[in-house]
Amino acid sequence: MEIKMTDGNVQKNSLTKEMKVKLKMEKNLRNSCKNFPEGFEKKDFPYSINNNEDSSKKQLKSFQLAHNNEIVFNKQVFLFNHLDGNRRINTQGTSKDIHPIILALGLQYSEFKICGSNARCIFMLNSFKQVIQDYHTPAGTTLQRHLQSYINLHIAHLVLSRPLSVSMRNAIRFLKLEISNSSIDLAEDEVYITINVNKLIMKKAKNLLIKRIDRFIRDRITVADQVIIAAGQNKINNGDVILIYSRSSIVEQVLIEAYQRHKFFRVIVVDSRPGFEGKECVHRLSKVGIISTYLTISSLCYIMREVTKVFLGAHAMLSNGALYSRVGTSIVAMTAKDNNIPVIVFCESYKFTDRVQLDSFVNNELGPIDNLIDISCDNCSNSGPLSSWYELANLKLLNLMYDVTPAKFINVCVSEMGLLPSTSVSILVHEFK
Numbered sequence: 001m002e003i004k005m006t007d008g009n010v011q012k013n014s015l016t017k018e019m020k021v022k023l024k025m026e027k028n029l030r031n032s033c034k035n036f037p038e039g040f041e042k043k044d045f046p047y048s049i050n051n052n053e054d055s056s057k058k059q060l061k062s063f064q065l066a067h068n069n070e071i072v073f074n075k076q077v078f079l080f081n082h083l084d085g086n087r088r089i090n091t092q093g094t095s096k097d098i099h100p101i102i103l104a105l106g107l108q109y110s111e112f113k114i115c116g117s118n119a120r121c122i123f124m125l126n127s128f129k130q131v132i133q134d135y136h137t138p139a140g141t142t143l144q145r146h147l148q149s150y151i152n153l154h155i156a157h158l159v160l161s162r163p164l165s166v167s168m169r170n171a172i173r174f175l176k177l178e179i180s181n182s183s184i185d186l187a188e189d190e191v192y193i194t195i196n197v198n199k200l201i202m203k204k205a206k207n208l209l210i211k212r213i214d215r216f217i218r219d220r221i222t223v224a225d226q227v228i229i230a231a232g233q234n235k236i237n238n239g240d241v242i243l244i245y246s247r248s249s250i251v252e253q254v255l256i257e258a259y260q261r262h263k264f265f266r267v268i269v270v271d272s273r274p275g276f277e278g279k280e281c282v283h284r285l286s287k288v289g290i291i292s293t294y295l296t297i298s299s300l301c302y303i304m305r306e307v308t309k310v311f312l313g314a315h316a317m318l319s320n321g322a323l324y325s326r327v328g329t330s331i332v333a334m335t336a337k338d339n340n341i342p343v344i345v346f347c348e349s350y351k352f353t354d355r356v357q358l359d360s361f362v363n364n365e366l367g368p369i370d371n372l373i374d375i376s377c378d379n380c381s382n383s384g385p386l387s388s389w390y391e392l393a394n395l396k397l398l399n400l401m402y403d404v405t406p407a408k409f410i411n412v413c414v415s416e417m418g419l420l421p422s423t424s425v426s427i428l429v430h431e432f433k
């Protein structure tokens with residue numbers, strides 16, 4: 001069967017119902033697609049479908065990608081058009097110089113299979129270790145000069161899949177500094193000698209960079225988490241009712257460690273749409289034996305009367321002392337402040353940034369808009385009322401990922417540097433520089 005589209009006219013032979021729907025969507029998209037979104041080219045749009053099975057599958061996949069990108073482009077809320085959103089990247093058109101491990105990592109980022117600041121940063125650094133290990137300096141250049149641009153190419157691909165977190169930006173800054181500080185005359189396989197405690201240590205340039213990445217992960221993330229977990233034990237007393245929001249890996253570890261030290265307390269996990277990340281957290285806490293209660297954010301005001309402390313994780317701590325974290329965090333902190341309940345934030349120092357934000361609108365990230373609707377029963381008679389939301393001309397969806405909690409709602413920030421007021425972040429950032 002062959003189908004051709006010429007000037008919007010369709011010539012067809014015994015079309016199936018599914019193919020008719022696809023053609024209708026394709027025709028509507030062609031008529032409305034005047035401005036193509038970023039990352040989408042006209043060559044990716046299928047103007048014809050033939051009876052070749054492999055070609056049809058490729059064209060259908062390309063059409064679905066184009067259709068999803070066009071929905072995102074046309075359905076954005078005008079006030080938030082400047083924000084970066086989730087992009088479903090197509091690896092077919094990527095540069096051949098991109099390492100396969102970065103291609104796989106970019107897909108996992110774009111599909112939100114890897115979430116959380118620490119997890120995203122660790123996966124990125126481990127991937128860069130493999131990139132550096134497989135790297136070979138081209139003839140006529142040096143490792144210091146060429147590796148920098150080579151790494152930038154891979155970073156650009158990760159940015160296309162999902163905007164970088166503050167932790168990832170700081171880790172990338174560290175890696176670039178290590179590359180620029182390496183000797184310009186040092187080749188990738190050249191062996192040089194370092195004197196350390198009267199011992200001669202033979203190292204390769206690439207191995208040195210890899211070891212420095214390992215040291216960053218160990219010192220700034222792994223060991224930092226251990227110090228924070230130990231410091232957090234002093235904030236938990238027997239009989240406490242601790243409220244946490246969504247899921248934070250460091251907060252989860254603090255609570256589990258306290259339980260293993262035979263402290264008796266209860267945890268209330270507050271969650272919200274669309275991610276419902278708190279479900280995984282309450283599952284882990286209950287599995288180790290911690291008494292837990294799970295509820296949505298709509299019940300926050302009612303349950304707050306039972307709470308004695310609020311523990312929050314952080315995506316980043318801003319220079320003005322504000323907390324940048326999962327959307328909904330600010331309402332939890334404000335409600336706790338109104339009830340005179342202490343709010344304690346757990347955050348590693350490598351998430352500190354000199355950036356200043358007063359609201360959640362100038363800088364933020366847009367999450368997948370399909371997560372806001374129920375499309376699980378798309379082929380059922382009782383599918384969600386918004387399963388075909390993109391056909392409603394006057395409806396636009398907004399899924400903000402983060403919000404900003406002012407410093408006045410935070411009592412203390414626990415980091416590997418100790419217990420600090422959140423307003424001290426700017427001083428620590430300046431000292432690290």
